[in-house]
Amino acid sequence: MSALDVTFVTADRTVWTGEAAQVVVPAVDGSMGILPQMQPTLAILGTGTVRIIDQSGHVEQLAVEGGFVSVDSDVVTIGVDDARPVESADSRI
Template sequence: MSTLNVKFVAADREVWEGEASRLIARTTEGEIGILPGHQPILSVLVEGDVVVVPAQGERRTVKIDGGFLSVDKDVVTVVAQHVEMAGV
């Protein structure tokens, strides 16, 4: 099974990195779902929750204050000024 390498980066640190089966986020143009093999994309994110479904373990909800989402070759990077993830 293919996976995504997902990274959440805040202004001052890398918050989380791990393998995921999918990611769901809200962009300025609406909600987007990212699965392995997704086309490269760069989007502006709005404030709210980003949902990550890890390859192993339970789904995680990450609060961001807006930012950017980049997808390229199954690497997803979410960059925001503030990133809050429970347990991190």
């Protein structure tokens, strides 16, 4: 199974880095799911939650307000000013 190589950074730190099965971001025009072998994409983020689902199904959720996401050859880069953890009752899909 192929995976996404994800790097999620803020202005002052790396928030999350590693392999993921899926990433969901709050693009300004709606929620955008990212899967392996997706076409190259660059999108502006709005306010919402970034969800990173790792290979085992664990979900990392972080609240953001703007930024960008870049996808190219299964490499996902998310850049935002700030990210805050989102508490969830269920951290698995």
